[in-house]
Amino acid sequence: MEPQTHRATARQLAEDLGWLEEHCRKHPELTEHAAHLRLAGALTRNVIGPAVDGQPAKPLFVAVVGGAGAGKSTVVNFLAGSVVADANPQAGFTRHPTAFLPATLGGAWPSHLGFLGPLQRLSDEKPANLDEDVYQVKRIPTSVGDPLADVVIWDCPDMTTWASAGYVSRLMEVVALADIVVYVASDERYNDIVPTQFLHLMIQAGKAVVCCLTKVREVNEEAMIADFRAKIIGQLPVSVGEIPAVPVMAIPWLADDVRKDLAGLGAKYRVGLLNQILALCPSPEIARQRTLTNAVKYLESAGNGLLDVARRDLTEFDDWRATVNVGRSQFEERYRREYLSGEAFRRFDRTTEQVQEMLELPGPGKVVSSGLALLRLPYKYAREFLGKTLTRPASLNLSEQTVCSSAMVSWLDALQAEALRRSGTNTLWKQVTHGFDAGLKAQANDLFAKNYHTFELKETDELDQAARAVPERLTNSPILLSGLRVGTVALDLAAVVAVIVFTWPPGWALLLILPAVSITRQLVELLVKFAVDRGRNKLRAKRESLLSEQLTGPVATWLGDWPSSGGSSLEKLQLVLRRVPDAIRELSGLARPAPALTSLPPAAVPQP
Ligand SMILES: Nc1nc2c(ncn2[C@@H]2O[C@H](COP(=O)(O)OP(=O)(O)O)[C@@H](O)[C@H]2O)c(=O)[nH]1
Numbered sequence: 001m002e003p004q005t006h007r008a009t010a011r012q013l014a015e016d017l018g019w020l021e022e023h024c025r026k027h028p029e030l031t032e033h034a035a036h037l038r039l040a041g042a043l044t045r046n047v048i049g050p051a052v053d054g055q056p057a058k059p060l061f062v063a064v065v066g067g068a069g070a071g072k073s074t075v076v077n078f079l080a081g082s083v084v085a086d087a088n089p090q091a092g093f094t095r096h097p098t099a100f101l102p103a104t105l106g107g108a109w110p111s112h113l114g115f116l117g118p119l120q121r122l123s124d125e126k127p128a129n130l131d132e133d134v135y136q137v138k139r140i141p142t143s144v145g146d147p148l149a150d151v152v153i154w155d156c157p158d159m160t161t162w163a164s165a166g167y168v169s170r171l172m173e174v175v176a177l178a179d180i181v182v183y184v185a186s187d188e189r190y191n192d193i194v195p196t197q198f199l200h201l202m203i204q205a206g207k208a209v210v211c212c213l214t215k216v217r218e219v220n221e222e223a224m225i226a227d228f229r230a231k232i233i234g235q236l237p238v239s240v241g242e243i244p245a246v247p248v249m250a251i252p253w254l255a256d257d258v259r260k261d262l263a264g265l266g267a268k269y270r271v272g273l274l275n276q277i278l279a280l281c282p283s284p285e286i287a288r289q290r291t292l293t294n295a296v297k298y299l300e301s302a303g304n305g306l307l308d309v310a311r312r313d314l315t316e317f318d319d320w321r322a323t324v325n326v327g328r329s330q331f332e333e334r335y336r337r338e339y340l341s342g343e344a345f346r347r348f349d350r351t352t353e354q355v356q357e358m359l360e361l362p363g364p365g366k367v368v369s370s371g372l373a374l375l376r377l378p379y380k381y382a383r384e385f386l387g388k389t390l391t392r393p394a395s396l397n398l399s400e401q402t403v404c405s406s407a408m409v410s411w412l413d414a415l416q417a418e419a420l421r422r423s424g425t426n427t428l429w430k431q432v433t434h435g436f437d438a439g440l441k442a443q444a445n446d447l448f449a450k451n452y453h454t455f456e457l458k459e460t461d462e463l464d465q466a467a468r469a470v471p472e473r474l475t476n477s478p479i480l481l482s483g484l485r486v487g488t489v490a491l492d493l494a495a496v497v498a499v500i501v502f503t504w505p506p507g508w509a510l511l512l513i514l515p516a517v518s519i520t521r522q523l524v525e526l527l528v529k530f531a532v533d534r535g536r537n538k539l540r541a542k543r544e545s546l547l548s549e550q551l552t553g554p555v556a557t558w559l560g561d562w563p564s565s566g567g568s569s570l571e572k573l574q575l576v577l578r579r580v581p582d583a584i585r586e587l588s589g590l591a592r593p594a595p596a597l598t599s600l601p602p603a604a605v606p607q608p
């Protein structure tokens with residue numbers, strides 16, 4: 001793939017991870033997760049971005065991190081070889097990162113677009129406690145030939161709480177950039193929980209870490225290092241075999257004059273520290289390739305976990321939609337039960353009469369039809385009389401609109417109740433509850449009324465079409481109609497002839513002709529009714545799908561999409577969750593096998 005495409009992908013990935021981080025920050029319980037997302041975004045911005053941009057390996061970056069008062073600034077001074085950083089007894093004093101740029105590097109400073117994300121470079125020197133999204137760059141007088149002449153050293157804000165979004169974000173931004181992380185812990189407070197969690201994250205993110213214990217009494221040194229390995233590194237949340245052999249060293253508790261005389265009295269402590277760092281950097285290229293490879297690997301392995309929280313929100317969204325659809329099914333069920341099953345579609349009764357009339361012979365044949373009708377008069381009157389006395393008054397069916405309107409009310413009420421019940425568990429349901437308070441029902445009802453109107457127009461049309469179907473078919477095929485007419489009369493005449501033949505010689509028995517032609521008529525009526533009723537049943541099924549298509553469907557879609565409409569974050573969330581794994585897959589080609597973190601022999605820096 002072209003570097004140009006990679007560049008765009010890396011930029012988009014960093015932006016998407018940044019957006020997810022913001023999304024998580026809206027949930028106070030997810031601050032730690034937001035920090036992990038920040039790390040992933042910063043690795044993309046500060047390691048992967050410059051790599052696809054072809055930035056050189058030099059300068060390497062060393063970040064000095066740890067809890068408040070651990071001795072970070074003191075360690076920075078040891079690395080720099082002179083007192084350059086404010087060592088301050090006040091906890092949490094350093095609030096923004098400071099880069100110490102060796103004079104030997106000239107003005108070289110990475111120029112990758114998006115480098116250090118939202119952190120702005122300060123143009124003037126400011127105290128380390130300026131609490132803003134900024135960083136400063138200070139030049140230090142490193143001499144040519146110094147082992148760290150090509151290395152930028154970062155003094156970082158304290159790692160004391162995940163809750164301080166400002167500090168933690170700045171810290172993550174710089175740590176992501178680092179080729180080596182020096183984790184500083186003091187004798188007094190080396191097992192504080194938050195810095196330890198942070199150290200674990202660094203190791204898991206594949207950073208080359210050197211642990212430096214400060215203010216250690218010399219007699220305790222070995223025991224303290226062993227304890228730190230067991231209690232801090234040994235507690236990494238991975239299986240025992242996977243715990244990397246992170247180098248741990250100690251700097252004793254030093255008198256002030258030693259700490260300030262780094263070229264003289266303090267020099268030997270500097271050498272111990274430099275050796276650990278140089279052991280991890282056989283060459284800038286190897287060190288940088290490892291930083292890049294491990295950044296890509298971290299994104300690959302942590303990517304899924306990082307997206308989990310966001311996926312949970314989408315699951316809630318699916319739940320909401322499922323709840324909406326349950327309401328829709330209940331609406332449709334109620335429509336079937338309370339309206340459709342009791343609806344007779346009286347319009348079809350007229351069709352039955354119309355078809356029967358069509359079956360009468362026209363023109364001269366009318367005489368025959370009238371003759372037969374005369375014979376059936378007694379049957380006709382008897383039937384009308386019985387019909388009037390036996391038929392119960394039709395039960396009152398609720399009107400379609402009444403049924404639909406009250407089904408709609410129940411649907412919305414049930415949704416509101418469910419949203420209220422779950423609003424404590426997730427922001428989506430909270431959002432829906434607020435929506436109900438702010439007129440969601442009225443909007444849904446407006447949509448319902450509009451769609452009900454269209455539904456009504458279409459159903460009138462469909463009813464008409466269905467009712468006209470049989471007469472129209474007969475009108476359009478004269479042969480069929482004539483055949484049926486002739487057949488009907490033939491059936492009557494056959495009945496008359498049969499009575500005459502079977503009762504021959506003619507007598508009173510001829511009166512049997514009256515019931516005979518009545519029976520044939522009844523037969524024909526049954527057939528007509530059967531044909532027309534098929535249309536009636538088809539219409540019933542069609543009415544159900546018309547309701548679903550024109551009314552419940554659109555209302556369900558609107559309600560289901562409601563939480564994601566109006567520029568809400570769910571729309572973007574879906575997009576980002578699709579894009580991030582694709583981007584990570586695309587960039588995974590940048591990883592190359594890197595030398596194991598601790599397999600290199602310590603580089604020799606001569607003792608002074
Ligand atoms: N006497 C003495 N004080 C130390 C030593 N290491 C650190 N300190 C002091 O401990 C405090 C915190 O150190 P600092 O480097 O500012 O820690 P940071 O907050 O992690 O940057 C400062 O007042 C330092 O002077 C040491 O070895 N000996």
Ligand SMILES: [Mg+2]
Pocket residue numbers: 072073074086087088093094155
């Ligand atoms: Mg400090």
